[in-house]
Amino acid sequence: MHTCMEGGAQLGTCLPNFYLLPDHQSMPLPPPLQLPCHPKLLQMSFDHEDQPGIHGVMLCSDHCGLYPLPALPLGSSGAAAASVTLGKPSTAAGSMPNIGAEEVATSVNKAGNESTACNGSTTWWRGSTMVVAGEKGKMKIRRKMREPRFCFQTRSEVDVLDDGYKWRKYGQKVVKNSLHPRSYFRCTHSNCRVKKWVERLSTDCRMVITTYEGRHTHSPCDDNTSCEHTNCFSSF
DNA sequence: CGGCTTTGACCCGCGC
């Protein structure tokens, strides 16, 4: 698979890793994030030496390459979903950025049971809190809402993959046990609260970890810059 | 001039 396109930060055009699923994980799952191209499910069967019966599952797009299926709950060992990639288990704790495999797992579980749309009036995570900022007398309302999260890896020269949506960076943070800062992005579309954050693997700086939180309330074409992808997005 | 990025400060959850 050598589908990297020139000048490409196109999501899926670079070699992705993918998360491994236990054999019993049932498919399909609700499409967790709106990928730029209509994906097909591809199930690749191979045995992992430590976890026989585990399958790698990827999403395949007709002309945008392969997509990894976002991280999924693994029952008793959710962390394994994020720590085992490409059939190669990570050896050291912390070698994988702590983008929250457990949290992903929990999120997906909950997402299956509750409505967590972007306008979510219900939330699985402690509702909301209100915080009074002391200094300037401003009232801050920080919503402690968590949306379903999905993460995947791609091998890319650039940090930010073009997934068809328009993102605004709102923060960057150096995280512990990582050589590379994590960048935080928010969808610029009004009323869309989808966030993503991007960081590079400390153990392999070519690997980009992208985590999405929430679901878009619009098609990528609503973001003015992406109409070249029009053909891809019709039916998500 | 508007939109975006940068970056330090702030807030909060969690573990000890």
Place this chain on the structure above:
DNA sequence: GCGCGGGTCAAAGCCG
């Protein structure tokens, strides 16, 4: 209760 670390805010600066 305290400290650490992650996530977010928002002012300032940059750029087209």
